[in-house]
Amino acid sequence: MSENPTAAVLVIGDEILSGRTQDTNTNYIAKFLAALGIDLKEARTVSDVESEIAAAVNALRARYTYVFTTGGIGPTHDDITADAIAAAFGVDIDYHPEALELLGARYKPGEFNEMRKRMARVPLGGTLVKNSVSTAPGFQIENVFVMAGVPMIMRAMLEELAPRLSRGVQVQSVTISTRLPEGRIAAALAQIQKDHQSVAIGSYPFYREDGFGTQLVVRGSNSAAVEAAAQAIEAAVLAEGGTSSRVDS
């Protein structure tokens, strides 16, 4: 559908897989990348096991322009992301001088203990991703960006690293809402998708207190093509005796 840069998200965390925490980082990153014209193609969540993290990083970094990881870069024993990334790249890991300096300045004398120093460890070849919320940095190594799991910090890291990313053409999207059930317009929709192959048309039924219906979403990087498909869908809804409203974004 486009020549845009591609990306994958890798969420690292037992707390997501146990159901304890609802992941919201993937959705935030998805929107952030969409605004830059970078197509998020895959997301994975793995547990806090070094071999699992390393295997996922290697599978994803070979396949997509960028990989964004979240989680596991704090000071405690379960924060093993930096080691896993070093293992994935087959490089050593050591204290990063600038990270040591940043963290050393943040703590009172005697408070910068061994465990906190863990947050300054970066695989060799990595560069820091600082942020405006926490002193502890993330890092970038080749096409992999390693970020915190705490949403507030993760978001600040995204802002920091954004200038390093190649941008693509922002995907245009039109959402057409109708009270028709999707089965009524499915045949017309299939034909419209065939006639407008440069866009992706998605159909999403909804069920709400005030009734049900369908949201039809047209996405593409050519706005004229998106508009043509959107108008065809609006006409198809009308032809089936329905009405629709639309939101462009």
Next chain:
Amino acid sequence: MSENPTAAVLVIGDEILSGRTQDTNTNYIAKFLAALGIDLKEARTVSDVESEIAAAVNALRARYTYVFTTGGIGPTHDDITADAIAAAFGVDIDYHPEALELLGARYKPGEFNEMRKRMARVPLGGTLVKNSVSTAPGFQIENVFVMAGVPMIMRAMLEELAPRLSRGVQVQSVTISTRLPEGRIAAALAQIQKDHQSVAIGSYPFYREDGFGTQLVVRGSNSAAVEAAAQAIEAAVLAEGGTSSRVDS
């Protein structure tokens, strides 16, 4: 950590990867499986592309006891999950007689069109997963359960298929909250993890309007072992001059 059955979730949907929709199904499934003693080990989200879905299904079904997919089983052109599963298993796909009957009875004469009939297509060897919300069924083929993406319907399908699942030992969990920063107790925590290897100890910093702190989570299938580790953590927090509260679940 346990001999429990394992599972993976596969979310199928461009609408998740575009950021349009926040996935909540994975979190719901995670909690649902935890209550049955089934360990969720991995989650993936892939786009509406048959080869991507099939490749992910094959990777996950070879590795885990169960795979649960959500999304892509409606009547429209972008609902390609059933075909992708058939491709993954290398089997044909055809109308399932009981699904045809169920759906045929639901629609008025003339309304059960070709596109709606798509919802009755099941890979050969598959059995239906009915549900109390929607007439359109999901299906099971070997260790793969194919469910709707609409959360209300997905949840009803989980209830329906639960009796088919082997159960394990439910993981016990204790959450200890303290206002200490995690860097203060990280060393003690690492030692406690070493001393209590049958449990998993996670440390999760939080930042709230009323201040920051750390949640320390002990998880394991042996309640005495979980209790011993929890008490060790409470003692470590006290020793560092902190206080804590705890929630067992």
